[in-house]
Amino acid sequence: MIEGLHKFRFWLLGLVLVVCALLWPGVRAAVQVDNSLEAWFLEGDASLQAYRDFQQRFGNDEVMVVVVHDEQSVLTPEYFQRFRRLSQALERIPAVAGVIGPGNAMVPQRAALGSSAQPLLKANTKPAEVRQLLAKHTVLREQLFSPDYRTARLLVQLRQLPDFDAQRGNIVAEVQRTVYAHVPRAHAYLGGVGVIYAGLNALSQQDFGFFLGLGYLLMFAVFALLYRNGWLLLYVLGIVGLATYVTLGVYGALGHRLNLMTVLLPVVLILLGFMDAMHVINERNLVAAPGMSRQASALQALCNTFSPCLATMLTTVAGFLALVTSPMAILQNFGLFAALGIVLCLGFTFLLGVLILPLTQPAPRATRATSSALARLYEIILSRKGAFTAASAALVLLAAAGTTLLRADTYTLGYFPRNHAVVHDHHAMEQIWGPYMPLELLVEAKPGHQLTDAAVVQAAAAFADSARTLPGVGRVFGFQSLYQAGLETHFPGKGRAALLSQSLLRKVHEQLTADYPQLAAQYLHVPSQTGRITVSGAMLSARQLTAKTDTLLRMARNTLGAVAAVRPAGYQPMYARIVQYVTTSQTNSLLLSAFMVFGLVWLYVRSFRLALLTVVPNLFPVLVLLGVMGWFGIALDTATASIGAIVLGLCVDDTVHYIHHYRQARLGGQSPHQARLSTITHVGPTIVLTSIILFAGYAVMGFGSLKTVELFGVLTAVSVAAALFGEIIIFPLVLERFDRVPKRQVA
Structure with missing residues (x-):
């Protein structure tokens, strides 16, 4: 296999470049953001059909609320003129279906039924006349003004456009500009579902893109410091970059756009791309011997790691494909294209490996230094295994207790920084007008x-x-x-x-x-x-x-x-259903993927005992993740529910490499103790160095101003640290306690 790749490496590289050129339109299409309901729900979903039925009957339920406040009064000729002009300007916006407010309110004249109406505010209307008129129309007054007449409200009803979700941000921005052009910013506040989600989308794209980019930069910087080799840096960059590019190209070519879930695809691919690459790099550093050519050592390392890398690819793909069972389109697509990207990571790891690794000299410094440190650590663990076992058990119990406090919920406004304009306006509106979010x-x-x-x-x-x-x-x-x-x-x-x-x-x-x-x-x-x-x-x-x-x-x-009969309708029940679907789907898929991964590991190592023992290091970081979320009151929602699947993919990768080398050592005649020591010194450096790089990259996202970015970065970093503890501390202890069988029974 590896020899064939090496023989046809330039032809294959040319084919990859042609495919990349053909997929460029798909990449351009994919990076556009689409958080529409169609992206979240399957076409036949009853909730989506009910929402569309509501829109067909009553139009777009998304309304922007504009509140104008003055500490003195808004019943002045100056405000009357502003209200009239503002209503006219808002109605001229193409995306606005209508405006309900003081500036264009019509009041029926007191006459026989069927009589005509008159404007509430005419050119020469006096404040006293408005008070007198609204005293007779209490329902109208309640909708337009606060009881003290210091606050007025306008409802901006938006049209039901085919691409409304894609245009929401621009529509909200245009309404804001129009409002502030007629009313001073200090006296006008905007709110509503559209305002909140437009602000969240804009901030998430900006913040997530910046901090994810900063995290990636830090990862590659740490990698460069550890290995000090430009070719190796190019190797890792090439794997992650090409896998991400092709995945997004196929994703966009099939008509999909990035959303709050699939924007995490690069996160998944850099995790697994880094890990496969570093297993190959460190294997090359360990197999290189004096007098061995660069090409020979590179190809030998690729041969040695192909089997476990293929197994990790299959187990991780199985984990993400479990999401295809979800009732939500957004989760199905995330699982499907994450699986595609993982397959591509494996392919590019070995294709670029036969191209680039023979050009480099082995760089064993970081690998061998880490290996020596792990050997010393292993001896310390064995000499104090009671203390390490007790500490591990305490961590498990503490994390398990935290999971009992975990809850599924989301509070969208809580994702914003406290000083954000959306939050400021929301609190101001609730204070001066009262609760305003519509439930239909x-x-x-x-x-x-x-x-x-x-x-x-x-x-x-x-x-x-x-x-x-x-x-x-x-x-x-x-x-x-x-x-x-x-x-x-x-x-x-x-x-x-x-x-x-x-x-x-x-x-x-x-x-x-x-x-x-x-x-x-x-x-x-x-x-x-x-x-x-x-x-x-x-x-x-x-x-x-x-x-x-x-x-x-x-x-x-x-x-x-x-x-x-009465039933809820509109957008807010749909959003509550989204959270319910996401959390339920993630929980079910996590359990399904755990069973699938266990089955594949069992088939790979052909030992039920060893496969069963891998459950502990695989589930420990997931347990820690959920426990931390429970203890710190972090809800399971659209921002955090996907981390479990990502963490499981991360752990399985390391565990399969660990158990593969351990089993080979046992079959080679080594005692359990010797096999554990050789495994931790052989595979351990990759696990440690990868964890350092990934921890540094994701921890920096904790400085994000958007709560979703902050939580994703911190929780992923915590999971990486827990995965490292599980592989380096817990797994050797588990093997030492439960795998003492003769070597002939290992198979």
């Missing part, structure tokens, strides 16, 4: 009822009253609010009581659909007899949002259950 509920009239039935409308009004009593709930507005507002025009102060009249309800419904078709369409879908109720609440974590939704649904059953 759909009210579907049961057979025999219509939305205009007095029983349905009154039940909806009763539900809204109950919802307002919940902690963290602010304004509640829905189809019943439109009916009440229409009735208040003719019965000031008695609009709620007028909801009892079936004839009045039907007349006001006709007026709404005729005079305010756009507004009515946002809360009423006549063909399906479905109404919409928006509950404004505090920004919650996914777990809290689920609990709040369950409480609201119980209230809805008590008030509306006899006449209508």
Whole structure:
């Protein structure tokens, strides 16, 4: 195999370069970010279908909330002019479907039903006139102003565009520029789902890219210091670079774009690319003998490491392919293309090995110095194995206790730095306006009822009253609010009581659909007899949002259950479902991959006993990772759930090399003690040096300002350290305790 690669190495290199050229368009397409729902969910997913059904009925539910505040009052001629001009400017933005705010609010004149409406703010409107007018329209006032009239709110409704998710960042930026052009920045605040996720996407791309790049730079710098050989540096760079390039090229050519999960593909590939390369490099340093040519030592090292590297590739690929069982498209793609990249890492490790390694001289200094240190450490471990065993057991118990505290949740706003503009505006809006994040509920009239039935409308009004009593709930507005507002025009102060009249309800419904078709369409879908109720609440974590939704649904059953069915809709329940899917899928796939990896290791070493013993060092760092997350209150979410699979891939790589050399030593006639010593001095240097490089690279990500970047870097670095402890300390102790069989039984 290796001789064939060496013979055709230039032809194969030429083929690789041609493939890279052909994949360039795919790479360019792949590096564009796409966090759309289609990227997360499978096409037939019931949640995605329900969300699309909601959008078909009521349009895009993503609304930007603009709050304008003044310590004195916003009821001044100056603010009236600003509101009118701001509404007009926002409505001219192509992506904006409509604006609901003081600047364009229409107030029905008190006359017979079907009368025309007048603008709330005209060119010469006086503040006293606005107060007097809104005193008669309490529902309208509640939506536009705070009770003290120091704060006004505008709702910017966005269009349902085919590529809305890709354009979200630009749309949010354009709305922000428009708002600040008409209202001073110190008096205007923006919020909403779109604002939060646009800010998170922008910051994650910037922060993750910078710190990941800095981490990679540090890794290669440490590698260069350890080996002091430019050709070896080129070797490692070539493996990681080519594997990443080709993987992204295929990924983009198949129509995929990077998202919050697949942006981790380079992380996976640099981990495993580094490890395979360093196993080859250190093997070459150990097999090189005086008088042996550079080519001979290089090819011998490649031959010696091919079998264990192939086994590690298969076990790691199996682990990531377990993600294909996930019900989410984003996890399936992550597992599939991570597996592709790992296969490519193996291929480029040996192709570039036959090309570059014969050009270099062996550099045994770092390898042999580390080997000698590990031999001394091993003797210390054996002389104090009771203390090391107790320390290891204590770590296992401590980590296991931490896992009992682990919870699955996410709080998106918590990912931002505390001084970020999105966080500042959010807190300011909650303080001066109140809870504003929308949770959508759909009210579907049961057979025999219509939305205009007095029983349905009154039940909806009763539900809204109950919802307002919940902690963290602010304004509640829905189809019943439109009916009440229409009735208040003719019965000031008695609009709620007028909801009892079936004839009045039907007349006001006709007026709404005729005079305010756009507004009515946002809360009423006549063909399906479905109404919409928006509950404004505090920004919650996914777990809290689920609990709040369950409480609201119980209230809805008590008030509306006899006449209508109520279900959550819109984006927020979808996000809670994403977290549920991710954490469940990662947990299930981690268990499945562990079984698959164990089975493949068993087949490779052909010894159930040895395969069973490898479970301990493989699962120890995963246990430490989960334990640290539990003790420090770090939730399992979209940012952290993928680390377990990455860590398992990291551990399996080292374990397979370790057990391969140990088994060869035992079959070669060495005693268990001799086999352990020769293995730890032969394979150990690679494990130690790789861990140093990877720890340095990922620890630097802990300085990121974005919480996702910080957590990913710190937790990966902790896992690398735990994996090193498992391989160098725990695994030899396990082998010393449980593998004392004669050499003939090893096979």
